[in-house]
């Protein structure tokens with residue numbers, strides 16, 4: 001009946017995930033299942049993701065997660081048309097586990113294996129939930145990535161901006177650690193910032209006002225450390241004020257940096273009918289960041305799309321969907337794909 005049913009597998013960081021997505025030309029895609037097991041607790045005691053622990057946890061969990069995704073979709077491996085798995089970038093141990101499992105399933109069932117670049121998964125996820133036409137811009141802000149991509153089609157990307165040092169989520173996590181807040185830092189910084197004074201500290205705005213479109217966060221982290229050391233021991237109010245001032249600096253810097261790419265899009269594609277900025281990644285959950293991006297988009301005549309949290313953070317539905325888009329575009333299967341360990345900037 002022309003429907004493609006894709007099993008997706010994602011193991012590039014600390015989420016073990018499997019999903020089944022179905023699509024037929026002319027209809028919106030259907031997420032039949034989207035199972036994610038987060039290793040948050042395994043890593044919390046260390047204040048960050050430990051690659052060795054992650055790889056072992058993926059080995060232990062993945063088979064069960066794939067079974068759960070198939071069961072929830074009410075489908076067997078025979079009913080799947082192809083398998084898509086993240087091949088990189090990410091932590092090599094986890095990537096190997098996911099890709100080997102996908103290869104085994106592909107070999108046993110005779111179905112194609114479609115290796116997916118994790119960033120392509122994020123980049124195309126907007127089209128899984130909304131009617132977003134190419135080309136559009138995606139801002140990817142997570143613990144491992146901070147970048148803006150121009151998305152022209154499956155396999156057709158241009159990186160317009162990226163961080164020259166830390167990822168934005170890393171800046172949140174390190175600030176949280178410094179303030180004695182638990183991992184993952186982002187949500188906790190946002191929470192305590194609500195009762196803080198964002199004007200108490202004037203933290204730097206790295207690269208703000210510069211013509212280049214890139215991001216930088218390490219100077220901010222250093223300034224936060226110096227401020228905290230200078231007034232230690234920190235009261236609860238001090239912690240809240242630092243968090244609020246840090247978040248203000250991040251929000252203002254981010255808006256300034258993203259504006260460069262919106263301007264470039266406008267200048268290079270004055271004809272594009274509905275310019276859209278999509279945001280994805282864990283940091284996209286941040287309220288003040290969303291609000292700032294929304295008003296920035298209003299100002300520049302862009303539509304703003306933020307997929308629901310479950311599809312913004314790492315998941316396998318976006319990998320399955322990227323597999324469908326690639327298959328449909330005639331880009332495709334590679335049974336001999338290797339895992340790629342690339343620095344996820």
Ligand code: KG4
Nearest residue numbers: 142143144169185186187281282283286313
């Ligand atoms: O996309 P994600 O779940 O995993 C990857 O990094 O791939 O993103 C996790 C990151 C962490 O750094 C976390 O602190 C940050 O997203 N984060 C937030 C918020 N929620 C999660 N940062 C700021 N505000 C939040 N509400």
Ligand code: ZN
Nearest residue numbers: 122142313314
């Ligand atoms: Zn990711």
